[in-house]
Amino acid sequence: MGFAEAFDLPLSIDLRTAARAIGVCPGTAYKLIRRNAFPCSVLRVGGQxxxxxxxxxxxLGIAELPVYASDLAAGxxxxxxxDGLGTEEFE
Structure with a gap:
């Protein structure tokens, strides 16, 4: 999973997606959870x-979203x- 894909994730993700992000198969992720060794917090919601x-x-060592110079330039x-439109355009 690349940076761009990681930053498009929703607020919480399923275990299969998290396993892919940390580079393990889902079976290993379940084992890590059972051993209380998964590298981040895990929520149990219903049966998932x-x-x-x-x-x-x-x-994963990614604390904040990256800022790209091209995005700043476009903004x-x-x-x-x-600024060139004037306020009458918005009334």
């Missing part, structure tokens, strides 16, 4: 395990265009 995405990313370009 859910992994909080933020905890998973932290356990600045949009802001410049909006």
């Amino acid at each position: 395990y859910r992994i909080p995405t933020a905890d998973l990313l932290r356990s 600045a370009e949009i802001a410049d265009r909006l």
Whole structure:
């Protein structure tokens, strides 16, 4: 799983997806949970395990979302265009 894919994850993910992110098969992930050795917090919701995405990313050493220069440049370009519109465009 690459960075871009990891940052598109929802607030919590299923165990199979979390296992893929840490590089183990689902069977190994279940064993780690039984041994209380999974690298991040695990929630039991009904009969399923859910992994909080933020905890998973932290356990992988990814504390925050990356900022890309191209995104900043695109945002600045949009802001410049909006500045030129004037307030009458929004009324």
